[in-house]
Amino acid sequence: MAAARRARAGDPRAGFRQAEDPGPAVPQGLIRAARKSGQLNLAGRNLSEVPQHVWRINLDTPEEAHQNLSFGAADRWWEQTDLTKLILASNKLQCLSEDVRLLPALTVLDVHDNQLTSLPSALGQLENLQKLDVSHNKLKSIPEELMQLPHLKSLLLHHNELSHLPDGFGQLVNLEELDLSNNHLTDIPASCALLINLVRLNLACNQLRNLPAEISAMKSLKQLDCSKNYLEAVPSKLATMASLEQLYLRKNKLHSLPEFPSCKLLKELHAGENQIEILNAENLKHLNSLSVLELRDNKIKSVPDEIALLQKLERLDLANNDISRLPYTLGNLPQLKFLALEGNPLRAIRRDLLQKGTQELLKYLRSKIQDDVSSPNAEPPVTAMTLPSESRINLHAITSLKLLEYSEKQAAVIPDEVFDAVRSHPVTTVNFSKNQLDGIPARNNFLTSLPEEMEALTRLQIINLSFNRFKAFPSVLYRISALETILLSNNQVGAIDPLQLQKMDKLGTLDLQNNDLLQVPPELGNCETLRTLLLEGNPFRTPRAAVLAKGTAAVLEYLRSRIPA
Known part of the structure; x- marks a missing residue:
């Protein structure tokens, strides 16, 4: 903007001044779009500092306004929307300017995955802020001024170096989500009892030896994660939290x-x-x-x-x-x-x-x-049939066609003799269609695929395919809508389709341990019915083991946070 003013004043060096110090690259197209939408995403741009014109986006006249004498309806810069959402995640920022106060309309500020060691006190002036994500930084403390944010609903501080919290933490009375996991906290201030609207509280992976009894006053709390601390007991008043649905106490003492x-609604207890x-x-x-x-x-x-x-x-x-x-x-x-x-x-x-x-x-x-x-x-x-003559096993199909056939028997279980007949013969196809199965027994080391006819098992709720040789997730399973449990551990599955899994609205348990998954698709986080998701023992790099250790809800939340905007 200063260069533009010099140009209007006739400064012959104006254009060269801009070339001397271009600053971090932020495409003008993004800035123009942000003026219209109120949202600016600068994530992953290798920024070591935030350009000044970003902080002043609501104040300065756009550069194009000095070059364009006529404006269409879409170019009326004077009707621009104030910035409400600013994403600066995954850069190299070591500090934030106090000029953040120039964006008073912000409702979302995301600076996770940077190198911040402190936060500006000016954050306390963002009175419209509803979500602040400063996770995965190097913060050792948070400013008292942060406690002045009256409308803050989500505060994400996980993976920092916090050793204490301000005593006035309870002033954030509208908080609904607070993540303090993976810090160095040794205690929680008693004022947290005032957070009566808090729904999710994550204290995992800290150095807590006890919890304040006042925590029981959080009457809206549904999810409490205290995993991986040094707790030898939990306060008895914790048992009076009537809204609590999920309680994680894993890896304590x-x-x-x-x-x-009083925990009539408690659905999950992990200890x-x-x-x-x-x-x-x-x-x-x-x-x-x-x-x-x-x-x-x-x-x-x-x-x-x-x-x-x-x-x-x-x-x-x-x-x-x-x-x-x-x-x-x-x-x-x-x-x-x-x-x-x-x-x-x-x-x-x-x-x-x-x-x-x-x-x-x-x-x-x-x-x-x-x-x-x-x-x-x-x-x-109920027992399986035992006479081979009743089983009518087609040995020719097993040895020549690599087909295990046991269909149209109206059987509730598959006889052991059917599997015994396979013995060491490699079988690639199994047909169990047109029976009355409600589960399939596990048999080690021979299944590599499932027949498409299994789609007819409309009442199938549980399938155990562990310890076999599947290299791909059996596609027919996506079409069995009644499935509640899929056990596919110890196979060679390399990929899954999260969009297909989302359609399985009864699926509660998915065990994919010890497979060959190189990546976990973030969209898997949208499988809202999953209560148990087991992924350990796969070669993917993210989520990290620390995330997996926190349980299914935390893994799904992590995956959702990685879905591209």
Whole structure:
């Protein structure tokens, strides 16, 4: 703008002055578009500083105004929209100018993934700001003036070097989302109790040894993540948070779980990798809405019969504990789709039965209940046919055509003899169509594809294809709309189609561990029904292991944040 003024004053050097110091390149086309839309995206432009004309975009007369004497309706610069959204992410900024105050209409400011060591106090003057993302920087503190933002709803401070928070944090009364994960915090100010509109609070990966009891005053809180801290206990008042739906306590030093008398809406409880020894009825009896209970890698010795009270439980992870027996009442959980028990010294259940999958195990447990009560009216458990003559196995198709055919049998389960007939023969195609299957048992190391006819299995809810040889996600699965659980771990799957997965509105569990995924498509974050997404053991670089460790909700949120605007 100064060059333009010199040009109007007749300064013969005006044009050369501009060439001497061009500054960071920001295309004029972007600036012009921003004046019309109110949004400016300068992400990933290698900027070490923000050009002055960006801060002054609302104030200075556009350069083209001095060159154009007639303006069409689309070029009336004097009717420009004030900037409301500014994205400066993924640059090399080490500081922000106090001139940020010249953009008072900003509602969104995104400067994540830079090298900021401090924030300007002028941020406190952006009274319309609703979202501030300063994550993935090098901030050691945040200015007190930030507490003056009356309309701030989302504050993202994760992956910085914060060791403390201002005492006045509770002044941000309209906050709905606060992410403080991956910092060096040792305590949370008690004033946070005033954040009564907060819906999501992420405190994972800090150095917290305790939580303030005042946190229970956050009456709107639905998601609380305290994973990977040093918590030995949680305040008893935490159990009174009536709106809480998801609670993450993984990787702490907890010796027991609290009781949850008031958490009627709690749907997910993640407390794996702690030192919990006892799981009793009091921990469970109020959790009527619980769908996910994750307690892997603890020291639990027994599971109470009251586990049967969790009638909405869909996923139960008890892997790597000290459990020697299971309560037979576990078989009465009607919604349970996934049960992890590996790494326990179970004595009463044969290893081969454990390998047959959740539904077979639950069926076995239900049969033991019947044995115990000796009911003469009890229905015998459903079993597979055992006579090869009844199975009508086509050995020629297996050996010559590499086809495993077992269709139109109206069978509820596939007989073991069908799989035994395959033995060492390589099979590339399987036809189980026109049966009454509600699940497919896992059989190691021979499946490489599924027949398109499986689309006819309209009632299929669970499919276990782990430990096979799939190199691609079976496309027919995308068309089975009733599927709730897909287990594809330990294969060679190299890619998935997130747009097709989004259409599967009942899919709650997707296990893709130990495959060959080189990238995870960000659009997978839009699969809103997913409650369990397992991706460990793949060669992709992002999300990083630290993100995966925070659980499904955090992974989906991370992926959504990476979807191109």
